Amino acid sequence: MSQPRLHAALRQPAMFMALLLIGYLLSCHTQDKKAAAAPLNPNGDSELALLMRAMFDDALLMKQQIEQGEQPRPALDYQKILTAEATEPEKAASDTYKVHALSYLQTIKALQGADAPQAASLYKNMVNSCMGCHQALCPGPTVRIKKLY
Ligand code: HEC
Known part of the structure; x- marks a missing residue:
């Protein structure tokens, strides 16, 4: 050698x-790509993957709003995180997923009622909850999610 x-x-x-x-x-x-994991959308991305991308963009926008001293305006149908079809459905069906999803929804709810001075720390809680679920179930995107801090 x-x-x-x-x-x-x-x-x-x-x-x-x-x-x-x-x-x-x-x-x-x-x-491995089994028949069951066939693309759910014509472009091959699951409903959950598309929602996640929208959540990322939405969070980035809120980050900018907070940096400009504005009240952040969460603007998605976040409840969909509980029902959206995932690439690996068994992942989204797990208890771990549900616990993290519910805690994420709570951080969003807190942000929705936040005024500008509270927003920064509530926003951080929200990003922490993205990270929490990803560290438990799906570490790949954590590299991207870190950019939201
Ligand atoms: C309850 C668990 C959970 C929470 C909370 C969560 N994610 Fe995800 N995320 C997932 C799972 C599972 C996938 C894989 C989705 C799929 O491929 O069907 C995913 C996928 C992604 C992807 C990759 C999407 C793609 O292009 O394939 C990104 C980016 C992402 N999440 C960002 C975020 C951000 C930002 C947040 C917080 C605003 C967040 N996630 C919160 C579980 C979660």
Whole structure:
């Protein structure tokens, strides 16, 4: 076995990190594609995945509103998190998912009633709850979610 080559590979941290990152980003959908996991939408994304992307954009907007000293305006049908069809339905059917989903909904509710001075810490609670569920069930997107802090 060629030690020098291994060393050369490890000396390229960028490459090493890229490989790690790819593995990590895929970690939410690692199961083989079974027939049951066929795309639910024409573009291949589950209802839950689309909702999550909208939640991300919505949170980013709230972050900007708070930074500008405005009252944040949550603007999605958040309850859908309880019913949206997931890529891996068994994940969304788990008790862990439900507990995190309900706590997320509570943080949203608190934000909806928040005035500008309270908003920053309530917003942070909301992002913490995104992180909580993702660390438990689906670590891939945590890299993106961190940008919401
Ligand atoms: C109750 C658990 C839970 C909470 C809370 C949660 N997520 Fe997710 N998230 C998931 C699951 C499960 C998926 C995988 C969805 C799928 O592929 O069907 C996902 C997927 C995602 C994705 C990837 C979507 C894609 O393009 O495939 C992003 C980004 C994301 N979530 C961001 C967020 C943000 C931002 C929040 C908070 C505002 C949040 N999530 C809160 C469970 C959660």
